[in-house]
Amino acid sequence: MTTRPHDRIRDLVLVGHGMVGQRFLEAWAEQPAARAWRVTVLAEEPRPAYDRVHLSSLFSGSTAEDLTLCPAGFLAEHGIDLRLDDPATAVDRDRRLVRTRSGTEVRYDALVLATGSVPFVPPVPGTDAPGCHVYRTIEDVDAIRADAETAGTGVVVGGGLLGLEAAGALRAGGLDTHVVEFAPRLMAVQVDDGGGATLRRKIEDLGVTVHTSAGASGVLTGPDGRVRGLALSDGRELAADLVVFSAGVRARDQLARDCGLPVGRRGGVVVDAHCRTEDPAVLAIGECAQAADGRVYGLVAPGYQMAETAARTLAELDGERSGPAGEGFTGADTSTKLKLLGVDVASFGDPHGTADGALDVLYSDSRSGVYRKLVIGADGALLGGVLVGDTEGYGTLRPLAVGGKPLTVAPEQLVLPAGFAGAAGPVALPDDAVLCSCHNVTQGAVRAAVRDQGCDSVAAVKKCTRAGTGCGSCLKQLGTVVTEELEAAGVSTVKGLCEHFAHTRAELYEIVRVTGLTSFTELLTRHGSGGEGCEVCKPTVASILASLGNGHILDGEQGALQDSNDHFLANLQRNGSYSVVPRVPGGEITPEGLITIGEIARDHGLYTKITGGQRIDMFGATVDQLPVIWSKLVKAGFESGHAYGKSLRTVKSCVGETWCRFGVQDSTTLAIELELRYRGLRSPHKLKAAVSGCARECAEAQSKDFGIIATSAGWNLYVGGNGGMTPRHADLLAADLDRETLIRTIDRYLMFYIRTADRLERTSVWLERLEGGLDHLRAVVLDDSLGIAAELDDMMARHIGGYRDEWAETLADPERLRRFASFVNAPGAPDPAVTFVPERGQIRPARPGEAGRTLDSPVLVAGARLEVLTP
């Protein structure tokens, strides 16, 4: 048995419970040596470690709890004594004691400093006036937010990463926002002149005013002592009610300085590759340390690497390290990829081309706001780069640059934005990624099926791998991979919609629009390849005809093209019954309306559920019951909710200003207005929308095809959001719009989408694919860059003018009603195969093998009666 070098419990003291401190505690807890140590953490802040990187999300509705980094139970589990709100004030290295503000003394055998940094506030007069802020902690955010409520104009001093984040937060809070930057460009550390100029233009487009080559020379205050403006070094004065200083950070190394430990010339406790200071019992990590390469890192990833290094170094003392010692921490890659004020910015490797013989390859398009530069070494290897506006490829370029790998493609292909002829394609999915989650089929398995098992179509691949035979949501991706693989094998594939049309949906739309053809047969004969058509082209043409306003969707030949749901104006359920969803605009419904729906559901024995779209769904109707149910709904003033159509679904709302104490605009009224405006609009895929009354975003507008968030000055319009299978956060298209401009912009956005999107392509995917992206969209709908705005407006006006409730119109016409019979030879006979069993006081479809009952129409089976039916 080996004797341990120490047999008493020893004391480890950590000063600072920030991001790096917490990571250190986690890494330390994993070391077997940790069992012989007692850990005390001295923290200055009033709460445990939280995610500072996402501090700005507090402005968009996240709470302090959302940001916490210290999982519940973590401290107790590891016996860590965390002392909040009691910072260390001095270190006595001779006696190995740390003194705290409350006057206690804590002994240590090992001390780890993780005190981070403080925002740098330039030494000019007035910076302590009320209205001046820094931006580092949750308390800072609270203070900025409180001031912003009454402020009209905010100035951020500092145009680096943090400054732009702060500017984004002020902007989102509805302030007229200015950024003052000392350097001649924004983000001087990460990007070059060209990138900085592109970034500046994009940010100015969002309404933020940028002043470069100007510093703050003093804060101007009013008679009440509060901030009223900022004096600039170039002599100008900016009016401001609020100033945020975000001009860099300084390492918090005072404790080390005071106890005689060496610090770097520009600050930072000097440590070696093992994160040890000159005193072997004291370590320093994170932003307060100057690493072995002489740099002070202001990013969290290098801090985390130091945290792990320090945990290993301490374990080494006990000879009980778990994991390799490695070479410690000798420096880190500072590549970054961010979205600042909605603008994508990435910088990696050596973005400034400082190496000898380094050359630039550059693509810049000021119109669309894209700037892409690669730095290439004398030997042809990729050294680094700057990407602004389009960061496609960052994922592959960064490792290439960091690894100093030679390029296998010509660099000019890599700077072209995705979608350009000649541009290298997007980063491919790895083959082990699961493509179909229903059947757990990887992309590799799909490729192998095409390559090795002779599958030459999606149908064949489905048969052989089962991919795509579950929920079907992976079919689009499956199609892409199969096509790619076939093309790679030299098999020619058709780009069109299906075997009947070589056109895309957008091309067909144009054909129908320009020729005015309304007959599918004629379209198929003249422009397609003949035959009968199929489940792809028929509903697509039906949707195009409906988008272009060709009367009732069930009339004439159109009726034969509709998908099953549209054909019965209801949603097919798993046992062959249907669900009924009346429109509830904005989710607002009267007690009378609720009672009517309740009565109808009760009388027909339907299952009711509140949907995720703020309305009520009634399930279990058979085809022949649909007209009876709808005649009652229509009589009570309800309309079709189009839950079955590729068309507008719901415009969700929050109660907004009318009731909510935080609301700044009447979101409910706007949501209702928008839902009524766009109801019945047929589109390439379904459309969902929402309106929130303030930035707390209770209506979840940023996950919608179009979402609106109220600001104190108007409405912010977000587009291209998606929930569902591939969630996408919506992009801010325009800010602070008045009602009229907002509606006009949405009109054009929707009509432009309907005109150019692919079949079953949600706005999220369409926007990702749209050449020129958000900027192009903005140019089309706001500046009429394509000269089609009047046409789009006109089409929307025609849609609105031509809207009729589909169900009311169906009920009024016996010809349209004929299809609602369970059996052509036994009208009125209910379908004996559609059966139900009771569950929780309502019905549900009987499962295979379960004896159920039919719902004889109309019959009362709700409530207590159901229990009697239980087998």
Added chain:
Amino acid sequence: MTVQIHDGTRWQTVCTLADLQPGRGVAVLLPEAGQVALFRDRAGTLYAVDNLDPFSGAPVLARGLLGSRGDRPTLISPMYKQVYDLTDGRCLDEDTAPDGAPAVLRRWPVRVASEEAAA
């Protein structure tokens, strides 16, 4: 003009030709034999197959769409969109239903009035 289906024992008149919209189907209840999905395509040909969808177990095929794949007339299930060859009733996407049975629809003889229609 009426449409008749042979239920295995005799021809039954089930509807008129005008009841059938080209490209769409109707469900027919045969008291002895269960449910049949009856279609007419745009060329005028009639098809009758089982109404039961082997993949969902729901009687819904009559609500599917007619189509064509190459020269073969097809029926697409409204539930999970499997495609069937109407000339032999076989599913073109998958050989077997989830219960292991072959995914083949029974075809029923069908005709207009008394003359034989293509089936």
